Amino acid sequence: MEGIRVSSNYEDVIIGLEVHIQLTNLKTKLFCSCNADYRGAEPNSHNCPICLGLPGSLPVINERAIEFATRLALALDSKINDSMFFFRKNYFYVDLPKGFQISQYNKAGGRAFADRGNITVKINGKKKEIRLNRIHLEEDPARLVHKGSIATSPYTLVDYNRSGVCLIEIVSEPVIRSPEEAREFLKQLKSIVQYTRISNLDLTGAARVDANISIKGHERSEVKNISSFKEVERALKWEIQRQRNLLKRGKKLTQETRHWDDKRRITISLRMKEFEEDYRYFPEQDLVPIAIDKDFIQQVKDKLPEMPNERAIRLQRDYNLSEFDSENLVLDKDIADFYEDGVNSDPSFGPNEYKQFCNWLMNDILRHLNEQNKTITETKVQPKLVVDLINNINEGKITTKIAKTFISEMMNGSSISKIIEKKGKKRISNEEIIEGNCKEVIKENPKIVEDCRKNPKAIEALIGRVMGKTKGQADPEITRRIMFKMLKQIGIII
Ligand SMILES: [Zn+2]
Missing domain, CATH: 1.10.10 (Arc Repressor Mutant, subunit A)
Known part of the structure; x- marks a missing residue:
């Protein structure tokens, strides 16, 4: 890390996260019917007067966005407010043609979409609840494209296709105590979002994080726009060490906004921190207030799938798995679905096979997926193939050692009998x-x-x-x- 010694002592560290999640499974934008899928599209082709912020254009709320936010709020145990309205958050920036962002505000008579909530993480085998402050809806600004690094790029391009895409912001209380805890928090959040089917966080830019970081008794800094969950732990470690080094030299920390440069892997100062009053929040008069009744919430609740924590408990019970195995298995919904489809497809399977299937999935198959940087649904492997593999081993037709050499062909969809035939790798027991x-x-x-x-x-x-x-x-x-x-x-x- 560029010669900086990273301290692992985080006792006096206070971290709060603001996570912005794009609702990528929404087809249209938050306040207009433009196509929200800007990825790979011709720049500035998904636009209308509303998302370009032209004078006189009138935004209309996307009802599906309210449903999606309700799903997430329920999954996070947040309390959904029964009425709310949007605010204008005023600031000037090239990615914001209107000069304000339509957002929600929990002051000045306004309310967030939902308050409180929590996410349970496991740190060194111990469970900890990380409390949330609120979640709210807002629009995404346009996308700025830099050549190389933001600090050295000779120009900035603006793609307004992203302008108006629906974001949900999840604000944690400042109760996260280390970069590792932040990593676990985001891991669980990603899993919950996947289960609610509101977004695919594997897409580039679908999740962005702002982190407030301070050392007890000192001013905090806000690191903006960390562009992926993976970068957060790294950015936090770096920023904590930067603050410590300044304190060690007798310097005073100032409240400021910093940018995480993921190419150089450092944070750089952008501006002195702005204060809330700088934004001149005021109600968005072009949108009607929103009322959310109990029936609507109940309807959404009835359609929610089993959440990962409930599923982990059921998997332990139904398949005799350990807490460790079941909690790992449920993290990725597609992996957990694959597991259940597989073990349920063969009635002869019992606890031994349940454990075997889990091991193949969580070790060899997951390793293969990580190496290929793919998700399980992007490959051709079917649960039935893993069932066949296990049955071939248990019937003594192949050894475990040989079976391990089948993985990459199995992931391409080849049947086990075909692989055995091709490789001629039957077990010799003569x-x-x-x-x-x-x-x-x-x-x-x-x-x-x-x-x-x-x-x-x-x-x-x-x-x-x-x-x-x-x-x-x-x-x-x-x-x-x-x-x-x-x-x-x-x-x-x-
Ligand atoms: Zn539009």
Whole structure:
């Protein structure tokens, strides 16, 4: 980290997060019917007088956005306000053609979309509830495109396609105590958002975070627009260390707004912190107030799927999984769905197979997905293939070691029988064949055989040679038994 020593002592650190999530599953923008999918579109092609902020244009609220916000508020245990209206947040910037952003405000008679709520995280095996302050709806400004880094770019391009896209802002209380806690908070939030089906946070720019960071007793800084969840932990660590270094040199910290430069991996000062009164919030008179009744909330609630924390408890019960396994499994809804589809498709499956399936999914398959930077739905693997793989192992047709070499072909949708046929990697359990191979290996490796007299572990090297000769097909248990027997017969081991 550019020569800066990173302290792991966070006892006096206070962090509050403001997470902006684009409702990417909404087809249209928050106040007009323009296509909200700006990704890959011709710049400045999804626009109308409303999202361009032309004088005289009249915004109209997107009803689906209210439904989506209700889903998230319910999932986060927030209290939805029964009436609310929008505010204008005034500031001038090229990404904001109107000169104000339509947002919500919980002061001056206004209310947020919902208040309070919480997200449970696990830190060092202990559960902690991180309280939320509020969630609210607002429009996204246009997108600024810089050549290279924001600090060195010779010009800025503006794409108004993003202008007016619906954002939901989730504001935590300043109760997060370390960068790791922030990472866990965002991990759980991402999972909950996925379950509510309001957004795909894997899309670039779908989630942005502002972080308020301070060291107890000192002024805070706000790091703006950290452009992905992954960057947050890194940005927090850097900023905390910057503040500590200043304090160490006797400097005073000032309240300021900083920008996270993810190319150089540092925060840079943008401006002295603006205060709320600078925004001259006032009610947006072009939009009618919104009333949300209990029936509407109940209807949305009835359609909500089981949330990850409830699902983890059920998976432990239904499939005899450990708390650790079930909590990891439910984090990604698609992975958890894949798991349940798989284990339920074979009636002969019981607790052993449930655990086996979980292990294949969370180890080999997840590793493959991470390496390929893909989600499970972007591959051709089907739950049935993992079921077949497990059955082939349990019936003794292939060894676990061989099965591991099947993963990448299985992820491309190949059936297990086809892979076995192609690779010819059936398990060899014929004792005569294994004996023949053991005999050859003993003959060819007198030095290792001699080592076995003093070092019983040397037998592993001999077994390894048999595996090599049989291209990994010899059954390891039978090979071990036969190798022991033969070494005994020639008096190497007693
Ligand atoms: Zn528009």
